[in-house]
Amino acid sequence: MIDFEMPEVIAKQQYLLKTVADNMMRPVSRYYDEHEHEIPWDYIEFMHTAMKASGAGSLAPSEGGEKKEKKDRPRIGYQMLAFMIEMLSWGDAGMYLVTPGGGLGAAAVEATGTPEQKRRFLERFKKEKPAFAAMAMTEPCCGSDTAAIRTTAVLDKETNEWVLNGEKIFVTAGDKSLTPYEQLEPGFVVVWATIDPKAGRAGMRPFVVEAGTPGVKVTKLEHKMGIRVSDTAAIVLQNARIPFDNILGSPEVITDKKTTKGFKGAMSTFNATRPLVSASALGVARATLELLKDMLKQEGVEIRYGLPRAKMTNIEREVIDMETMLREAWLLVLKAVWLADQRQPNALTSSMSKVKAGEVVTKITQKAVELMGPLGYSRDFLLGKWFRDAKINDIFEGTGQINRLIVARQILGFHGAQLR
Amino acid sequence: MYSFEPSEEQRMLVDAVKRYAANDLRPAMRDADEEAQLNMDLVEKGWELGILQASVPEEYGGFGERSAVTSVLAAEEMAWGDLAASLAVMTPGLYVLPLLLAGTEEQKQELIPPVIEAEWKPYTAALLEWKFDFDANDLQTTAQEDGDAYVINGEKVYVPFADGYEGMIVYAKVDGKTQGFVVPKGAAGVTVGERHKLLGVHALPLYRVKFEGVRVPKENRIGGAAGHDFAPILASMWVANAALAVGMSRAALEYAIDYAKEREAFGVKIGQKQAIAFMLAEMATEVEGVRLLTWEAAWKLDKGKDDFYKHAYLAHNGAVDMAMMVTDRAVQVLGGHGYIREHPVELWMRNGRGFATFAGLAMV
Numbered sequence: 001m002i003d004f005e006m007p008e009v010i011a012k013q014q015y016l017l018k019t020v021a022d023n024m025m026r027p028v029s030r031y032y033d034e035h036e037h038e039i040p041w042d043y044i045e046f047m048h049t050a051m052k053a054s055g056a057g058s059l060a061p062s063e064g065g066e067k068k069e070k071k072d073r074p075r076i077g078y079q080m081l082a083f084m085i086e087m088l089s090w091g092d093a094g095m096y097l098v099t100p101g102g103g104l105g106a107a108a109v110e111a112t113g114t115p116e117q118k119r120r121f122l123e124r125f126k127k128e129k130p131a132f133a134a135m136a137m138t139e140p141c142c143g144s145d146t147a148a149i150r151t152t153a154v155l156d157k158e159t160n161e162w163v164l165n166g167e168k169i170f171v172t173a174g175d176k177s178l179t180p181y182e183q184l185e186p187g188f189v190v191v192w193a194t195i196d197p198k199a200g201r202a203g204m205r206p207f208v209v210e211a212g213t214p215g216v217k218v219t220k221l222e223h224k225m226g227i228r229v230s231d232t233a234a235i236v237l238q239n240a241r242i243p244f245d246n247i248l249g250s251p252e253v254i255t256d257k258k259t260t261k262g263f264k265g266a267m268s269t270f271n272a273t274r275p276l277v278s279a280s281a282l283g284v285a286r287a288t289l290e291l292l293k294d295m296l297k298q299e300g301v302e303i304r305y306g307l308p309r310a311k312m313t314n315i316e317r318e319v320i321d322m323e324t325m326l327r328e329a330w331l332l333v334l335k336a337v338w339l340a341d342q343r344q345p346n347a348l349t350s351s352m353s354k355v356k357a358g359e360v361v362t363k364i365t366q367k368a369v370e371l372m373g374p375l376g377y378s379r380d381f382l383l384g385k386w387f388r389d390a391k392i393n394d395i396f397e398g399t400g401q402i403n404r405l406i407v408a409r410q411i412l413g414f415h416g417a418q419l420r
Numbered sequence: 421m422y423s424f425e426p427s428e429e430q431r432m433l434v435d436a437v438k439r440y441a442a443n444d445l446r447p448a449m450r451d452a453d454e455e456a457q458l459n460m461d462l463v464e465k466g467w468e469l470g471i472l473q474a475s476v477p478e479e480y481g482g483f484g485e486r487s488a489v490t491s492v493l494a495a496e497e498m499a500w501g502d503l504a505a506s507l508a509v510m511t512p513g514l515y516v517l518p519l520l521l522a523g524t525e526e527q528k529q530e531l532i533p534p535v536i537e538a539e540w541k542p543y544t545a546a547l548l549e550w551k552f553d554f555d556a557n558d559l560q561t562t563a564q565e566d567g568d569a570y571v572i573n574g575e576k577v578y579v580p581f582a583d584g585y586e587g588m589i590v591y592a593k594v595d596g597k598t599q600g601f602v603v604p605k606g607a608a609g610v611t612v613g614e615r616h617k618l619l620g621v622h623a624l625p626l627y628r629v630k631f632e633g634v635r636v637p638k639e640n641r642i643g644g645a646a647g648h649d650f651a652p653i654l655a656s657m658w659v660a661n662a663a664l665a666v667g668m669s670r671a672a673l674e675y676a677i678d679y680a681k682e683r684e685a686f687g688v689k690i691g692q693k694q695a696i697a698f699m700l701a702e703m704a705t706e707v708e709g710v711r712l713l714t715w716e717a718a719w720k721l722d723k724g725k726d727d728f729y730k731h732a733y734l735a736h737n738g739a740v741d742m743a744m745m746v747t748d749r750a751v752q753v754l755g756g757h758g759y760i761r762e763h764p765v766e767l768w769m770r771n772g773r774g775f776a777t778f779a780g781l782a783m784v
Contacts, residue, residue, distance in 0.1 A: 002430075002489050003423040004719045079422060305730045306654070309776075310553035324713070324738040327731075331712035332705070335424050352705040401698075408697035411677055411704050419692050 007076060010083050017084060020050070021091025029092045032229035033385055037221055039176070040098060040229060041183055048100045048130035078272070078337035082279040086330075089283025093389045096280060097172055097230035100184075101125055104273055104397075105133025105177065108190045108206055111269040112248045120245075121208055124185045131185035132176040136168035136235060137192045143170070144402045146192070147201040151237065153193040155244070162207060162247065164193055164215075164240040172396070174233025175218050178211045186211035189235065190248065206248040215240035226388030274350040274397055275336035278357035281393035282333060285326050285361040288386045292368045293319065295375065318371060322364050329356040351398070351406040358394030358403075365390040424712075430490050436469055437494045441501025449502040452623035453767055458508055460540075466498065466509035467540035472516060481533035486520060488656065488718035491784035492663040496711070499667030503771045504623035506664060510782040511580045514545035515589055517656060517783040518600050522648035526639070531587070531602060542581035545589040545600075546629055547657075547780035550577050556591070556598060556654050556780065561631065563592035563601055563641075570594075570601060570641060572609075572634040580781060582612045582627035589642070590631060591650075598650040600642040609634035620770035626781075651729050653783070655721055658736035660782040662714040665739035665775045666707060672750035672768040673703045679754055696753055703746045710735070710742040718784060740776045747772030 006014075024043050032040055088096035097103070102125055109121045124131045142148040151166025168174075168191060177187035188210045196203035209216055220234035293303065296315065303319050304312075312320070332353035339346035365387040369376040376383050394400045409419050426434065444462050452458050471494045476482025491513075498506040512535050519527050535543050549560050561574025572592050582588070588603045588610075603610060613628035642648045677700055680691030690696045717735040720728040747769040751758035758765045 001423055001427045002425065002715055002719060003421055004716045005421060005723075007421050074421060076421075305733045306557060308553050308555050311555060320734070320737055321741075324734045327716075327734055328706075328709035328713050328738055331716060332709050334422060335708075335712060338422050338424055349708070352708055355701065355705050356709055404698045404701040405694070407701035407704060408691075408694075411700060412681055412691045412697065414692065414697075418689075419694075419697055 007079075010076070010080055013080060014083055014087055017087040017091075020046075021087055025088070025091030025095050029095070029382060030379075030385065032092075032094065033226075036223060036228040037231065038229075039181075040095060043095055044098060044100055044130050045183070051101060052126065075341040075343075078275075078340040079334070082276055082333055082337045085276050086279040086283040086286070086333075089280040090287045091283075092229070093280055093284045093386075094227035094229035096283070097227060098176070100130035100132055100176075102131070102133040102187075103173060104135035104269075105173075105188060105190045107273050107276075108135055108248065108269045109133075109208065111272055112206065117208070117245070117248065121188060124187070127185050129183060129185045132173045132187040134171050134173045134177040134187070134189045134233075136171045136174065136189050138170045139167060140169055144399055147204060149192055149194060149204065150197070151191065151193040152197060153195050153205065153207055153247075155195070156241070159241070160244045161241045162244065164191060164207065164209065164237040164242065166193060166237050167219075168235045168237070169220075170222070170396070171233045171235055173231060174235050175221060175231040178216060178218050178233075178235065180211065189216075191235075191237065207242060208246040208248060209237070209240060209242055210246075213240050213242060225391060226385065227392055270398065271345075271347045271350045272340055274403075275333045275340070275346075275353045277393065277397040278329065278333045278336070278350075278353040281357040281361040281390070282326065282330050284386050284390050284393070285329075285357075285364045288365050288368045288383060288390075289319070289322055289326060291381065291383060292322075292371065295372060295381070315371060318367055322367060325356075325360045326364065329353065329360040332356050348407060348410045351403040351410075354398055354403040355400055355407060358400045361390040361393050424715075426493060430493055433469075433471070433474070433490065434493050434497055437471070437497040438500075440466060440469060441497050441499075445498070445501030445505045448505070450761070450764065450767070452502065452504060454622075454761075456622040458505055458623045458625075462505060463508045464540050466505065467512075469494075469509075471495075472510070472513045473536055475513075476516065476520060476532060476536050480520070480528050481536040486517070486722075488659060488721040488784045489715065492659060492714055492718040495660060495663040495782070495784060496667035496670070496714075499664040500671045502623075503664060503668050503774075504621040506667075507580065507621065507624050507778075507781050509540070510660070512540065512543040513783045514580070514781075515543035515587055518545070518589055518642055518648075518653050519602075521652050521656070522600070522643045524639075524644040527602070527642065527644070535587070541586045542584055543587045544580050544582060544585050545591070545780075546576035546579040546582070547591045548576060548578040548777075550575060550628075556657075557650070559591060559593040559598055561590070561592040563594050563599065565638075566635070568638055569635040570638060572601060572603070572631045572636065574631050576629045576631070578616065578626045578777070578781065579612075579629045580624060580626055582629045583615070583625065585612075588629075590634075592631075594641075594647065597647070598654075599647050600650075600653070601636050602640040602642070603631075603634060603636055604640075607634055607636065618774070620767070620772075620774050652721065654779075655717075655729050655732035656783040657779045657781075658732040659714060659717045659721060660784040661775055661779040662710065662717070662735040662739035663784060664778070664782060665743040665772075666711045666714055668768055668771060669703075669743045669746040670707050670711075672747045672765055672772070673700070673707055675763075675765060675768075676700060676703070676750040676753040679757075683754075690753070699749050699753060703749055706742045707746060710738045713738050721784075736779060743772040743775045 153162045190206050191209045194203040215238045218233045222232040336346050336349040336353045473482045474484035475486040563570040563572045589600045590603045609632045611630040616626045683690045713735045717731040750765040751769050
């Protein structure tokens with residue numbers, strides 16, 4: 001039965017997270033934006049304690065967590081996560097990315113790891129101190145063209161270890177995942193590498209590289225347009241040796257180099273995480289729209305709904321269009337995570353949500369600065385910061401263009417070679 | 421609990437409407453448009469699917485209860501077949517649904533069963549007026565109290581099947597508010613004027629209607645002496661408009677996709693070119709997004725949520741732009757062929773512009 005009623009457990013969660021956003025994020029939003037690479041330990045420790053208390057060790061919806069749910073109750077893990085991310089990003093999108101619990105790295109382990117791997121890699125998120133994990137895909141040579149990555153993994157048969165060599169860039173939370181801060185448990189990075197450079201996609205595999213592994217070094221922290229509180233690291237792997245069992249997914253598929261199963265399995269991680277990135281984008285969009293409406297209200301401008309377009313003011317038309325596109329994008333996110341919770345294929349809806357959310361958040365933040373004139377462009381308000389924070393959402397986790405390709409391939413029934 | 425899954429019952433109805441749209445409406449669409457003439461046997465067949473009848477409780481002659489969500493699903497599928505015919509099938513709803521939503525018990529018992537229990541008949545409603553900035557909440561047509569009657573004066577446009585109407589709801593301004601009045605067949609002072617010649621929906625008969633001192637008894641005001649709230653009626657019109665836009669736009673999208681998979685240029689299918697593929701991806705995203713917007717608005721209508729009016733308006737607002745964008749691009753994907761009337765995309769594009777104006781021609 002088609003239903004848009006928010007489950008009570010999500011409503012409660014949102015109520016709590018709103019207080020976190022109001023009290024832990026907004027007041028320091030500007031400070032950390034202006035002090036790039038300073039780490040918001042108060043927020044990190046607060047979130048770790050809060051998540052531990054609520055039984056959620058990791059941000060990824062865990063199998064363990066689901067088992068706790070009664071069997072007759074429908075799964076809503078991804079839905080809860082989408083709402084959580086939206087609200088934290090409403091608070092501050094950069095700080096949301098500094099939430100401990102494993103982020104995309106843990107999500108990859110959840111999606112493709114064996115039960116043994118999940119135990120081994122995800123246990124750390126339930127410990128005394130907070131921990132981080134990251135996903136490393138992009139290289140200096142290539143970002144969207146993921147099948148072209150050059151980092152290699154060679155099996156040393158004598159020691160039964162993988163030997164990794166290469167350079168990764170744009171690793172979100174790479175620093176906190178690898179650098180030994182005394183406030184943190186050691187984390188890990190899921191590194192994408194090829195086991196056969198000639199095999200293209202078929203050779204691509206994700207490997208878990210733990211903090212402290214010799215030969216792994218964080219070489220650079222990027223200075224960015226926005227989301228400055230979130231570290232974006234470059235990582236060099238130089239003869240980094242990791243145990244054989246750190247390859248994600250079943251080791252059996254590696255013997256058959258012709259299949260792209262490993263690559264596709266890994267790519268399916270993105271179907272799960274994409275709508276979550278969209279949710280983050282839409283948190284920024286909602287924050288912007290709410291502040292814009294508040295500021296307009298203070299100037300005595302109320303938005304009237306239900307007028308013919310010929311009778312609206314320009315501001316009314318703009319704001320109503322912004323509300324329309326925001327709601328549309330959010331419902332695409334909601335459907336994508338609902339499908340994920342239903343264990344139904346969601347690649348199409350996930351990519352649609354990302355296409356729309358990336359576009360919506362950039363448009364809304366850009367329009368808000370424009371509409372508020374000298375006030376909008378001023379750093380007295382957060383509109384300009386959100387304008388900078390927003391743009392990354394049309395780029396990371398698949399650019400708007402890559403996601404258009406994915407949508408197009410699905411609706412046209414073309415595979416990658418037919419529609420490049 | 422969120423769900424995007426229609427119920428079993430809704431799926432069965434949607435399947436039946438889908439077959440009707442594909443087997444009956446679509447093959448007749450082009451000729452109907454060229455000849456500006458609907459096949460009324462097909463309209464009757466659509467009426468017999470029982471979409472409106474299923475919205476009306478048994479005590480008023482129907483066999484269900486009103487569900488805007490169910491009607492949205494049905495409207496979407498029907499408009500995929502042909503918009504003009506869909507509007508015709510849905511026309512009696514313009515008469516029945518306001519009574520069901522806002523009528524007094526007597527009005528419902530007296531006025532609804534004769535419509536619901538019979539074959540399709542031209543029961544209709546008159547809302548739009550001849551103004552570029554027409555505003556349903558600020559009408560020119562007036563109804564003034566005079567003894568035991570209201571006297572209606574004004575001119576309406578885009579009134580479906582006004583010629584030979586069996587019954588009509590006329591909206592007029594009373595104390596600054598929009599109120600509906602039941603105007604019976606043959607009422608004195610009602611003059612049906614010319615049939616409109618429009619950019620699209622050629623097959624749908626829409627008329628100008630003049631109301632000159634039309635006296636209706638006071639009990640003909642919807643909701644009786646106290647009148648009624650117009651917001652749920654207007655919201656239902658917005659949502660219906662959005663649902664029809666989604667269905668018709670999906671038709672255009674699917675046609676363009678099929679074409680892009682067949683047509684070759686530079687040695688490949690044109691769909692293999694990103695210039696075409698990206699257009700299609702954006703069209704598909706918009707159709708799906710506005711579809712969900714419409715479902716949610718319909719759900720809010722059904723639940724009587726506080727913000728139903730705003731959400732219905734947002735769905736309408738999104739649908740107006742989505743329909744124009746999608747139908748325009750469908751023509752673009754077909755290139756020169758899209759401009760030729762052998763293909764339906766130009767028809768959909770002409771209809772597509774109409775959703776900016778059509779709110780008021782259907783309800784859910």
